[in-house]
Amino acid sequence: MSNYEVVDGGGLLGREKITAGSVRRYTAYFGLFLDPGVTLLPLPIITVDSTVSTVGSVSLSADFKTAIWYVTAGSVSEQFTLSLQVITSDAQTLDYTIIYDGIPPFTAPGTPNPVPLTIGPTGGTGPTGPTGQAGIATNTGATGATGVTGPTGPNTLFVPPTSDPQIVGAVWNNSGTLTISAG
Numbered sequence: 001m002s003n004y005e006v007v008d009g010g011g012l013l014g015r016e017k018i019t020a021g022s023v024r025r026y027t028a029y030f031g032l033f034l035d036p037g038v039t040l041l042p043l044p045i046i047t048v049d050s051t052v053s054t055v056g057s058v059s060l061s062a063d064f065k066t067a068i069w070y071v072t073a074g075s076v077s078e079q080f081t082l083s084l085q086v087i088t089s090d091a092q093t094l095d096y097t098i099i100y101d102g103i104p105p106f107t108a109p110g111t112p113n114p115v116p117l118t119i120g121p122t123g124g125t126g127p128t129g130p131t132g133q134a135g136i137a138t139n140t141g142a143t144g145a146t147g148v149t150g151p152t153g154p155n156t157l158f159v160p161p162t163s164d165p166q167i168v169g170a171v172w173n174n175s176g177t178l179t180i181s182a183g
Contacts, residue, residue, distance in 0.1 A: 001024065001025045001026065001027070002014075002016060002024070002025075002026050002027075003026075003027045003028075003029065004026070004027065004028040004029065004098075005028075005029050005032055006028055006029060006030045006032065006033045006094075006096070007032050007033055008033065009033070009092070009094055010094050010095045010096055011096065011097070012096070012097050012098075012099070013028065013084070013096045013097065013098045014098055014099075015098070015099045015100075015101065016098060016099070016100050016101070017100075017101050017103055018053075018071060018073045018100050018101070018102055018103070019073060019102075019103055019104075019105050020073050020074060020075055020076055020077055020078075020102050020103065020104050020105060021073060021074075021075050021105060022072075022073050022105075023070055023071070023072045023073075024070065024071055024073075025068070025069075025070050026068070026069055026070070026071060026098075027061075027066050027067065027068050027069075028066065028067045028084060028096070029065060029066045030065050030066065030067070030086065030088075030094075031063075031065040031066070034065065034088060035090065037089075038088050038089050038090045039063070039064035039065060039088070039089045040060055040064050040065060040067065040086050040087070040088060040089070041064075041086075041087045041088065041089060042060055042064070043058055043059070043060065044058060044060065044067040044069075044084060044085065044086045045083075045084075045085040045086075046058050046067070046069050046082060046083065046084050046085075047082070047083050048071070048080050048081065048082050048083075048100075049080055049081050049083075050074060050078060050080035051074075052074025052075065052076055052078065053071065053072060053073050053074040053078065053080050053100070053102065054071070054072045054074075055069050055070065055071050055072075055082060056069070056070050056072065057069065057070045064089075067084065067086060069084075071100065073100070073102050074102065076102065077102045077103055077104045078102045079099065079100065079101050079102065080099075080100050080102070081097055081098070081099055081100070082097065082098045082099075082100060083095065083096075083097060084096040084097070084098070145180075147171060147178060147180060148169055148171060148180065160172050160173045160178060161173065164179070164181050165181055166181060166183060167181055167183060168181065168182065168183035169181065
């Protein structure tokens with residue numbers, strides 16, 4: 001809820017942030033501005049220039065010195081303007097403006113039913129866990145020699161010969177094992 005205390009005869013009352021999809025109550029108290037014995041006439045005229053956010057339940061307090069209204073923010077983030085017009089019992093017409101900045105609700109990502117996220121101070125670092133068990137070594141052979149790099153390029157297929165070409169460094173298929181020819 002936001003309360004405004006009106007101290008002049010019109011203009012910008014303020015700027016509000018409102019979460020998309022929420023409903024908030026607002027009041028504007030004119031008792032500090034009105035001369036003694038002067039009150040507001042029913043009903044104040046309140047409009048918004050939005051196609052998705054609305055204003056409703058417009059009323060006056062029992063002493064006719066406070067305008068009361070509710071703003072329902074649309075489901076999208078937007079900026080819109082509320083216009084408030086009141087007429088006093090001494091025939092003054094007073095016009096005021098409030099600018100609303102609609103903001104998206106902040107929710108925790110990745111939860112099946114997102115809820116508003118309250119952010120507080122970061123806690124201390126927890127203790128370090130135990131070190132895992134050492135792995136078991138296995139017998140492995142030595143790394144073999146690196147072969148000659150073959151041709152590269154698009155759509156190139158290298159099929160090695162199935163017998164030793166008798167050329168130093170040439171590769172051939174020795175019963176399923178690529179072998180480098182000694183010449």
